Amino acid sequence: MYVTIPSEQTPFAPQLRCARKQATTVTKVFKAGNNLYFEGDKVDRLYQVQSGVLRLTRLLEDGRRQVIAFGFPGDIVGFPCDGRYHTDCDVLTEARLQAYHLSALEGENGNPELHKELLQAALREISAMQDHFMMLGRKSAVEKVASFLCVLTERMSSDTGSRNQAFLPMSRSDIADFLGLTTETVSRTLSQLRKSGIIAINNIHTVVILQPNALFGLSQGREDIDCPSKSGLHGLARAC
């Protein structure tokens, strides 16, 4: 999952249709904390997320980390390049994954239909990543966090049934490394949004969106974060 301009988000990757019939596909359940693969491993299969959340990361030698994406239901992870994975992939919450063996994609026994769908998935991936460039390169901390919450709400709404609640299965430092910030800045920004009445933080992994429009506005850089007065609570002269 990449943070995009929420309204422009393309539909989730549909289930790879034809592949379901293949003997090469298996559905498996992975526990939280499991590793699916490491950067550099030879690619033998791709995974489509059916439930749960994955995390894709890259490391620099000096320890700096970038979370490349989160894998939500519908997403495909494990795209190979030159036969190797180029991120680490870990399971954040117990996940049901459909595995596609690479042999089903290559060589003479390759399934052309599956091949075509994989290309579509890769092209969607490229588009989503381009959106994410804009965010990493050009957005402020508030815009980044607001965008993140907006997209999380959309992506997980099917699970929770509610568009007003975001479930954050990942740690603050995962969020930070995804958005190109520090944990402290992520934490501070969330507090700021809470104090201004735009969100409420139920518990560390659950954020309630009190003012979706304001949040969306912030994600686009269209409004400044400000006093609670902006949300109708005039007269409250609390610290902004």
Place this chain on the structure above:
Amino acid sequence: MYVTIPSEQTPFAPQLRCARKQATTVTKVFKAGNNLYFEGDKVDRLYQVQSGVLRLTRLLEDGRRQVIAFGFPGDIVGFPCDGRYHTDCDVLTEARLQAYHLSALEGENGNPELHKELLQAALREISAMQDHFMMLGRKSAVEKVASFLCVLTERMSSDTGSRNQAFLPMSRSDIADFLGLTTETVSRTLSQLRKSGIIAINNIHTVVILQPNALFGLSQGREDIDCPSKSGLHGLARAC
């Protein structure tokens, strides 16, 4: 082109082999300043760069811009998503491009070999973009500019014949919007590299790499930019 960790760079996309034989492919020359397509245009063809340099950009409503990538010889641009381009594409220096009509890729008359090669190209693109995430999210201005120069040197070395010279056909603000900086910061950083003796700036579009190893070190965050003394000019107590 994405700025990657230079040493890990994957080989350029090889020419789409089978496609050359197709009647659907044409080589065309485009002048600097030409536009190839806009974001949102219907995709009718992809382009492989044979010579020259392209620029792929995205815009936010408020005018903020992100240069998504530069298209150098070997690169393929115009990957569709849901049938549309999702960047603008402009020609920076006169370019010879091979156009692949999308009809050659889709439907019943689709060429399966070409299809397969396109998937490989898309997967390479994804890998390169993931590298670029790391840079946008986690690197300092010096690291970004140094990385950019390193990759430029590699990508263009076949043209210039020299690995010690980088040709920068794009403007400073293109570089800034690619790296997630401002023109001023790009300019200052280049000056800083020049003053420390790591590069020389022949003219606005030509940078000579005097100390490739130092530059590479900076791109990796392994060394601090410092006095010229570091490069052997001990005793020079000039401003660092």
Place this chain on the structure above:
DNA sequence: CGCCTGTTTGAGGGACGTCAAGTCCCGTGG
């Protein structure tokens, strides 16, 4: 209950952005 890890909050500093004033380059025209 105490430890441990993750999170929040605070104070302070630094890197980069903003704003503004040069400087350079190049094309145009006298």
Place this chain on the structure above:
DNA sequence: CCACGGGACTTGACGTCCCTCAAACAGGCG
């Protein structure tokens, strides 16, 4: 040929957003 003008680039002064460092706090687990 030089003067002029305009746009891109460079440089400087200053501000600010976010990072760094540090301490307090909170929740989970023995």
